[in-house]
Amino acid sequence: MKKEYYxxxxxxxxxxxxxxxxxxxxxxxxxxNKVFEEGALTAREKSLIALAVAHVVQCPYCIDAYTKDGLxxxxxxxxxxxxxxxxxxxxxGAVLVHGVQMMNRHDQLSM
Amino acid sequence: MATKSLKARKSAxxxxxxxxxxxxxxxxxxxVLPTFKQKLHxxxxxxxxxxxxxxxxINMGYMCNQVCAHCHVDAGPDRKEMMSRQTLQQCLxxxxxxxxxxxxxxxxxxxxxxxxxxxxxxIRTQTSVQEIIVxxxxxILLANKKYYDLPDFFAEHRVHIxxxxxxxxxxxxxxxxxxxxxxxxxxxLQKLNATGYGKPDSSLILDLVYNPSGAFLPGDQKALEExxxxxxxxxxxxEFNQLFALANLPISRFLDYLIxxxxxxxxxxxxxxxxNPVAAKNVMCTNTLxxxxxxxxxxCDFNQMLDLKVxxxxxxxxxxxxxxxxxxxxxxxxxxxxxxAGAGSSCQGSIA
Numbered sequence: 001m002k003k004e005y006y007x008x009x010x011x012x013x014x015x016x017x018x019x020x021x022x023x024x025x026x027x028x029x030x031x032x033n034k035v036f037e038e039g040a041l042t043a044r045e046k047s048l049i050a051l052a053v054a055h056v057v058q059c060p061y062c063i064d065a066y067t068k069d070g071l072x073x074x075x076x077x078x079x080x081x082x083x084x085x086x087x088x089x090x091x092x093g094a095v096l097v098h099g100v101q102m103m104n105r106h107d108q109l110s111m
Numbered sequence: 112m113a114t115k116s117l118k119a120r121k122s123a124x125x126x127x128x129x130x131x132x133x134x135x136x137x138x139x140x141x142x143v144l145p146t147f148k149q150k151l152h153x154x155x156x157x158x159x160x161x162x163x164x165x166x167x168x169i170n171m172g173y174m175c176n177q178v179c180a181h182c183h184v185d186a187g188p189d190r191k192e193m194m195s196r197q198t199l200q201q202c203l204x205x206x207x208x209x210x211x212x213x214x215x216x217x218x219x220x221x222x223x224x225x226x227x228x229x230x231x232x233x234i235r236t237q238t239s240v241q242e243i244i245v246x247x248x249x250x251i252l253l254a255n256k257k258y259y260d261l262p263d264f265f266a267e268h269r270v271h272i273x274x275x276x277x278x279x280x281x282x283x284x285x286x287x288x289x290x291x292x293x294x295x296x297x298x299x300l301q302k303l304n305a306t307g308y309g310k311p312d313s314s315l316i317l318d319l320v321y322n323p324s325g326a327f328l329p330g331d332q333k334a335l336e337e338x339x340x341x342x343x344x345x346x347x348x349x350e351f352n353q354l355f356a357l358a359n360l361p362i363s364r365f366l367d368y369l370i371x372x373x374x375x376x377x378x379x380x381x382x383x384x385x386x387n388p389v390a391a392k393n394v395m396c397t398n399t400l401x402x403x404x405x406x407x408x409x410x411c412d413f414n415q416m417l418d419l420k421v422x423x424x425x426x427x428x429x430x431x432x433x434x435x436x437x438x439x440x441x442x443x444x445x446x447x448x449x450x451x452a453g454a455g456s457s458c459q460g461s462i463a
Contacts, residue, residue: 012384044334071323072330074338076280 011061044073051080052087114178116187117364124367125185127418133366134445138376144383147447154388159396159441164433166399168215168412168458169194169202171227173404175219176254179275179288181322183362183416186219198406199230201428206238209433215399215458217246217412222258231268244271246320246458249299250292262306271316272308273355273458274300279342283324300349309351320460322357326374328381328452329356332461355460358382360413360449382448390455390463396441399458402428410441412458417446 018025036046047069054062070080117125124130138144145153173190175182206214214234221227222245234240245265252261265272276296277287284293300317303309309317319339323329336354343349359365361379369375396410400421406428409415419442420426423435455462 012380043331068327071325071327074278074321074330074335076283 006060008061008064011064014061044075047073048075048079048083052083055084056087056091114187116173116178116185116189117367118185119187119189122367124363124370127416130362130366131417131419131444133370133375134361138379139445143376144379147443147445150383150386150448151391151443154386154391156388156391159391159394159443161437161439161441162397164209164211164398164400164436166213166215166395167202167206167209167211168217168399168401170217170401170403170412170415171199171219171221171224171230173219174223175248176223176251177220177248177289177292179248179364180368181287181324181359181365183360183365183413184219185363185416190219192404193224194226194402194404194406196226198402198404198428199226199233201406201431202402203230203233203237205428205431206234206240209431211238211240213242213244214240215244215246220248220251221245222247222251222261228264231264231270235268242271243268244273247272247274248288249274249276249296252299252302253295262303262308265303266306266308266315269315271318272303273318273320274303275320275322276300276339277322277324279339279346287324297347297349300343300351301347304348304350309349311350317351318353318355319351320355320357322359326369326372326378328358328385329456332356332454353460355458356454356456357458357460358449358452358456360446362413362416362446379445379448382452385452386448387451387453387455387463390453391451393455393457393462394447394450395457395459395462396450400436408436411450413446413449414442417444419444 015029018029036043036050041049047066050062051066051070054066067080124133135146139146151157151159170184172193173184173186174188174193175184175186175190176188178187205211216230218224224230231243234243252258274296275288277284281293284296285291300309303317306315307313308315321329321335321339329335332354335356339354340351343351361369361375361382366375369378396414399411401409401412401415403409403415407415408421408426408428408431409419410421414420421436421439422442423432423439425432425435450456450462
């Protein structure tokens with residue numbers, strides 16, 4: 001058995017998920033490609049959102065793909081890092097906002 | 112960043128055979144990736160054939176005032192190779208006898224050639240060539256007093272300027288082309304604008320060339336052009352006509368960079384995966400011939416740097432034979448993937 005869970009080569013095989021379920025795989029990739037088309041948001045803006053989300057979900061494949069995508073689009077490193085901070089802020093905020101739940105529960109149970 | 116050419120550094124990669132060896136063996140020999148020939152075959156393209164010759168690209172010499180990290184020519188101040196007056200004259204003869212629409216002058220920095228102005232004047236007065244392109248690195252226009260009036264000279268001779276500017280921000284440009292290059296390039300662009308180049312109502316054409324500052328492919332040319340236009344106008348009041356997005360080919364200093372940074376296999380894989388058969392049918396070698404400083408003929412400037420001469424019995428401009436050249440088989444190797452990736456890449460930008 002391989003010693004790593006993640007292999008960079010596997011990113012190139014992403015399309016192969018359709019082999020075991022063609023219909024759902026094809027529908028996913030059709031949806032995926034449609035999502036990233038130029039729309040109310042530019043493809044450039046979508047690339048930065050994808051990069052931020054990639055960090056939040058901690059997907060190494062997505063970080064690899066959308067860092068390269070950003071470079072190809074001329075997105076600068078300052079923009080990329082700001083996007084990552086947006087992701088970090090939301091993720092950190094999501095943790096901390098649960099502190100209110102903790103406080104509520106604490107007060108409910110305490111005399 | 113290196114300040115000397117690979118040749119001056121006596122790098123193994125300054126040898127073209129070594130470069131071809133890297134391109135032909137490595138992952139291609141192991142069968143991990145298909146060779147360019149195999150890829151063409153898989154798309155029912157048996158060979159790339161020349162169409163009507165339109166562009167004569169003349170490499171006037173390898174001397175340059177810059178030592179760019181990605182340069183496929185391995186140009187620099189230490190390169191002394193220069194085209195002789197005799198060879199320039201032979202180029203003029205071909206322009207007179209053949210229907211050449213465009214002459215594309217490149218280098219090195221072609222402006223540094225002592226016969227540069229004479230040659231342009233001769234092309235304008237002695238031939239019916241419609242378009243003269245000069246590939247200018249911009250900083251040369253401000254490198255020495257003797258070049259300061261070049262924008263006026265270009266305008267007078269209706270020269271089409273194609274200038275390299277890797278990015279509209281300082282850091283990426285200077286990382287690729289050397290410290291201070293961005294600021295000087297901006298001043299040179301402003302000077303060209305002041306002469307009328309790149310202005311909306313002017314017939315003086317100023318195009319820019321973007322090439323990625325690293326081991327990745329260029330993005331969409333139109334989107335990049337919009338970004339460049341907006342940023343250069345807002346930040347510096349600069350206008351230009353078109354942006355050509357070019358892929359870096361794995362030759363010479365860029366090949367050296369790919370190997371040293373351990374990006375060679377990944378970059379070649381990206382090029383192969385982005386192969387576009389439509390681009391393969393429109394590659395620039397189908398309508399262009401490249402002339403080296405010694406007068407030898409090549410299918411393109413990249414083949415020139417790999418010393419892959421045209422496959423005919425008479426590969427020198429002094430023996431120019433259009434019928435034989437028309438029947439020739441274009442020389443290919445794995446570097447050709449650089450021109451067929453995605454929207455394709457040529458000296459005139461995207462091709463598909």
